[in-house]
Amino acid sequence: MTAFTLGEASARVLARAEGGLRDRSRASARTRAPHRTGHRPGHRTGAPVLRDSIEAGTFEELFFATPAPGETDRLLRACRRTLDAGRRLRREERAGTRTLNATERSIAGLTAAAVRVFEELCTLARLNQGRVYPSYDWLAEATALGRATVARALHALERCGFLVRQRRFKRVDGEGPRYRQTSNAYRPLLPARVLAYLPRWMRPAPLPVDQEQHRAVEAQAHAAMLASLSCRERAAASVGGMLGKVLASLGAAIDRDIAIVCESQNNSQPRMNSY
Secondary structure, rough: OOOHHHHHHHHHHHHHHHHHHHHHHHHHHHHHHHHHHHOOOOOOOOOOOOOOEEEEOOOOOOOOOOOOOOOHHHHHHHHHHHHHHHHHHHHHHHHHOOOOOOOHHHHHHOOOOOOHHHHHHHHHHHHHOOOOOOOOOHHHHHOOHHHHHHHHHHHHHHHOOOOEEEEEEOOOOOOOEEEEEEEEEEEEOOOOOHHOOHHHOOOOOOOOOOHHHHHHHHHHHHHHHHHOOOOOOOOOOOOOHHHHHHHHHHHHHHHHHHHHHHHHHHHOOOOOOOO
């Protein structure tokens, strides 16, 4: 058996440990290399599409809405007032006089950068008849904010309810990946959850009692009408576009199955050759 001094033994142990770390780092680098390039290993298209994405050009007509005159200005004023309300909520929470619920925490998470990004989105909605689909880089350039700050601002607006965001992808011709992620679609809104924290003069006036009753009667009549339709007719009346056509075809198949079942129940006498 070979004898080593304490210093030699320690040097050998450290050398083996460093060699093992280098081997593990090289193996992990080989494993992570495909992810650094943005490609998923083994993905047949070569470029993954983010979750909940919809193909560009198939839903925009139903998603976007032309704002009414002065609507974007009212949305921006409400967002600024909500920012002030969030600051008051944070001050009360720090003082220990208030415990915030989920809605109040989303309001308290609103920042001045989020209001600036919302202002730019409202401007685009006013100028482009509600069609808003800027990229992160475009918003960062227009607002003089960092790209990461823009991303956090969009998340804060979405949590608070001032924004609806839809991811999009588009098809790419030629060799390589057949799909590519493109800019998101945005729609500015006034969330009902923040109305209680706005000044009284900014809240919408309540509807008259007769108008509320008229809307309730219309809703009941609409529900009764939908209940009287077949599956195909209900899909065509409820959803439009390509999705509506697909659902209508599925509804027609369901209607045929229901008709077959009803016919077999009405003629329940078995045939003689079935014995």
